[in-house]
Amino acid sequence: MVGIEDVARLAGVSTATVSRALSGKDHVSERAREKVKRAAAELGYVASSSAYTLATGRHRNIGVVLPFVDRWFFSVALEAVETVLIERGYDLTLYNLGDSESQRSKIFNDFLLRKRVDGVLCIAVKPLEAELEALNRTGKPVVGIGGPIKGIRTLAINDYNAAYLATEHLIGLGHTRIANIGGLPPTEMHFMQPSLRHEGYEQALIDAGLQVRPTWFVPADFTISGAYHAAKQVLGDPRNSPTAIVCASDEMGFGAIMAAKDLGLRVPEDVSVIGMDNHDMSEFFGLSTINQDVRGQGRHAAETLLSVLEAKDDEVPTNIEQSTEWNVELLIRSSTARPAAGGR
Amino acid sequence: MVGIEDVARLAGVSTATVSRALSGKDHVSERAREKVKRAAAELGYVASSSAYTLATGRHRNIGVVLPFVDRWFFSVALEAVETVLIERGYDLTLYNLGDSESQRSKIFNDFLLRKRVDGVLCIAVKPLEAELEALNRTGKPVVGIGGPIKGIRTLAINDYNAAYLATEHLIGLGHTRIANIGGLPPTEMHFMQPSLRHEGYEQALIDAGLQVRPTWFVPADFTISGAYHAAKQVLGDPRNSPTAIVCASDEMGFGAIMAAKDLGLRVPEDVSVIGMDNHDMSEFFGLSTINQDVRGQGRHAAETLLSVLEAKDDEVPTNIEQSTEWNVELLIRSSTARPAAGGR
DNA sequence: CTGAAAGCGCTTACAG
DNA sequence: CTGAAAGCGCTTACAG
Secondary structure (H helix, E strand, O other): OOOHHHHHHHHOOOHHHHHHHHHOOOOOOHHHHHHHHHHHHHHOOOOOHHHHHHHHOOOOEEEEEEOOOOOHHHHHHHHHHHHHHHHOOOEEEEEEOOOOHHHHHHHHHOHHHOOOOOEEEEEOOOOOHHHHHHHHHOOOOEEEEOOOOOOOEEEEEOHHHHHHHHHHHHHHOOOOOEEEEEEOHHHOOOOOHHHHHHHHHHHHHHHOOOOOOHHHEEEEOOOHHHHHHHHHHHHHOOOOOOOEEEEOOHHHHHHHHHHHHHOOOOOOOOOEEEOOEOOOOHHHHOOEEEEOOHHHHHHHHHHHHHHHHHOOOOOOOOOOOEEEEEOOEEEOOOOOOOOOOOOO | OOOHHHHHHHHOOOHHHHHHHHHOOOOOOHHHHHHHHHHHHHHOOOOOHHHHHHHHOOOOEEEEEEOOOOOHHHHHHHHHHHHHHHHOOOEEEEEEOOOOHHHHHHHHHOHHHOOOOOEEEEEOOOOOHHHHHHHHHOOOOEEEEOOOOOOOEEEEEOHHHHHHHHHHHHHHOOOOOEEEEEEOHHHOOOOOHHHHHHHHHHHHHHHOOOOOOHHHEEEEOOOHHHHHHHHHHHHHOOOOOOOEEEEOOHHHHHHHHHHHHHOOOOOOOOOEEEOOEOOOOHHHHOOEEEEOOHHHHHHHHHHHHHHHHHOOOOOOOOOOOEEEEEOOEEEOOOOOOOOOOOOO
């Protein structure tokens, strides 16, 4: 392995000069810089990052913690974060909690404390009290997507308002029989999005003077198939079926659209469906939705973390509680329309 | 930050003893071990990984390179790799190539050479000649999923055989009018799967004495919507439509099924559809497919890399060309059946 | 502008 | 079994 000494020897300077010339941080004569660069290139020299870290205390590495990577929201957010980090010269160490309790505990109690990262970004993961405390003892900044989380900076949409807005759109179109397919309570480990989204739906109905029917709320997990079955259930009722459905995610919206079709119902003529997310496939399904710009959130969170890092020497406090609300917008496509004149 | 010296002081031993007691690799008296463990726990001591790396040359970190993370195959493989690594005490540094050329070049020419990882795992990424050479100069083992790749160990299914098998299944059911929705040539940056899968389809037809019609091969990108439009195209032809479709991926299969439904065709009564992958949603769609067990491949590749790493001191060669074929199996669900007696 | 040297925090032969 | 000390490969005050 070629080291800094080899470069120094070949360039005829000291290792200090090599370090300065290559980092570009200190003044070095033009001539020395040239010699060093040439020598480094000739030898294919790359500084050892562990030696760099030991000497400087900086890792140029961010730990990203998330519950899954094989679901749309997480993989998209991850990709956005990665793009920002690579651009800024940072590595990304992935910590996927998975569904085993032991993996989560290893990550929080061992991996994250190994002094490998300059900061931690949690994507839709809410650290437990003790986990956060251990993290904070490392003195590293932590930023979260989703929240709020006590004691750290977070970025999140307002789930309640988003669901309210989606429901309002349907009400505005003239719907009065509006169902909701949403989160199952047992699935609600990560924040309260599922229930917040349900509450937003309910309040919108109440504020419009519409009836809230318990049978029109169908819990389902956040998958296409979960929502498909739930939608068949509500839409199939011959006496009491709704004319519109608010789904707690776009993937659930896809399932609802497919269920409607399989029941011989047309979307939006017979049923309107609205989702939430703006999934990459929503355009294809013509799904009206609430756009939460996941990529934008990922980028913003990564940039926030990096700026805390870079300002650290100055007086920006490492971890403060600060919940930033990320804007959402209603995106109307072809899955929502006025209800048929005489009902179905 | 509490360091090894603090632990040594509190335990009343030397730092050497602390190191030995904590690593468990060397003999230490029971009494000393106890004192050290207690002191370490009390102080919340965690060894600095950069100091460990500098002293030992080991990183306990693997670099994983992939072209996307927001697509099913990649995110699933990534998750499987991560699970194995965490279990074995390794970190995972993510290198997502993305679609910008500059990001790819940064990753291969800078990040991957920073001496951060013990080895590299490429998921469906074929390094260029020069990229591989630079990697090899670091002396780190490289393992790939997908291949073969000159000079490294790879794990891959036989795409040709997989497509042949899928087509054979349809032929066995009695179909003679079989279309193929497959990869667009311009998309074929990563290996030759798309064309291999097309060739397997074609050869199966030829071997069965069936006609290969150019209009029955419709290129599309590997997405649901791409395949949806392609399938509408072939199935919509009033004179010459096929009774079965071989899709080059399950997501394409979903698109084909949706297209058939939207054309008023029943699957499998009017059209049979078979995919390839065994996507998590294939069960829901009832899609017959070729199961390639992506999670199994990810785990296997990760374990291969770790065993090369751990055997390194002995005489296992770091990088040798070795292409392991991963088995696939035909999975018959409800999207394929005998063609209707009189055609449609 | 440049070099000698200390120091970052560990591990591990080498002695004892 | 245990400790003193060298060494891993950098960066950066400190002098000059």
